Amino acid sequence: MDNTLIIIAYAVYLPIALLLIYYVARNLFRNSEIFMLEIFRGKAEIAKATNKLFEIGFHLFNIGFVMLILKIAFIDSYQDLIERVSYKLGGVAIYLGVMLFLNLYLLFRGKRATKRNDERIVEIPNADYRPQ
Amino acid sequence: MNFNIIGYIVYIAVIFYITVFIRKKFHSHGRVFLHEILIDHSVCEAVNNILLIAYCLLNIGNAIIMIKTWPQIETTGELIEVTSINLGQIILLLAIIHFVNITLLLLGRKRINKLSLKPSYHG
Numbered sequence: 147m148d149n150t151l152i153i154i155a156y157a158v159y160l161p162i163a164l165l166l167i168y169y170v171a172r173n174l175f176r177n178s179e180i181f182m183l184e185i186f187r188g189k190a191e192i193a194k195a196t197n198k199l200f201e202i203g204f205h206l207f208n209i210g211f212v213m214l215i216l217k218i219a220f221i222d223s224y225q226d227l228i229e230r231v232s233y234k235l236g237g238v239a240i241y242l243g244v245m246l247f248l249n250l251y252l253l254f255r256g257k258r259a260t261k262r263n264d265e266r267i268v269e270i271p272n273a274d275y276r277p278q
Numbered sequence: 279m280n281f282n283i284i285g286y287i288v289y290i291a292v293i294f295y296i297t298v299f300i301r302k303k304f305h306s307h308g309r310v311f312l313h314e315i316l317i318d319h320s321v322c323e324a325v326n327n328i329l330l331i332a333y334c335l336l337n338i339g340n341a342i343i344m345i346k347t348w349p350q351i352e353t354t355g356e357l358i359e360v361t362s363i364n365l366g367q368i369i370l371l372l373a374i375i376h377f378v379n380i381t382l383l384l385l386g387r388k389r390i391n392k393l394s395l396k397p398s399y400h401g
Contacts, residue, residue, distance in 0.1 A: 149353050149354065149355050152355035153354055153355050153358070156355065156358045156359070156362075160358075160362070186314075189314075191310055192310055192311065192313075192314040194310075195307040195308075195309075195310035195311050195314075196311060198303070198307045199304070199307050199308065199311060199376075199380060200380075202300065202303060202304065202307075202376070203373050203376045203377050203380070206300075206369050206370070206372050206373035206376065207370060207373035207374070207377075209366075209369055210365075210366045210367070210368070210369030210370030210371070210372070210373055211366065211370055212366070213362040213363065213365050213366030213369065214362075214363055214366030214367060214370060215366075216358070216359060216362045216363060216366070217359050217363060
């Protein structure tokens with residue numbers, strides 16, 4: 147009996163977690179392309195490539211993590227099933243939220259670095275002085 | 279049919295997908311990335327191919343070695359569990375290596391920009 151319950155739990159957990167990852171990644175990386183364009187100063191090709199690389203990495207990382215924490219040791223009843231699966235799915239959702247904000251932080255940091263670089267380039271003619 | 283064998287078949291299929299199809303995506307998008315980052319464009323293709331071969335070898339070797347660590351599987355629940363955990367480990371490792379690669383390349387770009395004094399995106 148508990149064997150069937152565990153299979154039900156996995157059959158609910160895995161598709162929902164994977165769909166959640168797919169949805170979050172699609173939203174994040176559709177909107178991050180505009181940041182990438184700004185970071186790479188409007189070079190569309192490199193911005194798109196970097197965006198894609200980060201997207202693949204995000205997918206791999208999160209799918210790997212979700213599959214790694216799949217194991218549920220023991221389930222008594224249907225009530226236990228709902229509790230355990232919801233606990234796990236809630237954990238995955240919070241984890242995905244943290245990853246999303248981490249990504250946003252990295253994007254903002256990249257933007258700031260680009261801005262700082264631009265200011266430095268403007269200052270280069272003045273900084274050309276060399277002591278004899 | 280033995281549960282272990284079903285697990286191996288699913289496992290090998292997913293690893294095959296990762297090695298063959300995701301590899302192409304890495305290859306084509308990584309080329310643009312490398313052309314942006316490396317100043318000497320003649321080595322881009324070589325670096326890209328070396329990274330590709332390293333990716334394949336690492337993936338296949340890791341997957342084959344991990345098969346030895348599988349326990350004897352008795353039930354369907356265990357089958358899902360063991361397959362998923364093993365796949366998760368390999369995919370997570372790939373992701374970590376991927377991000378380390380990107381970080382190293384970006385750090386290299388920063389250093390080159392500093393050395394040449396003339397940022398490559400203006401030249």
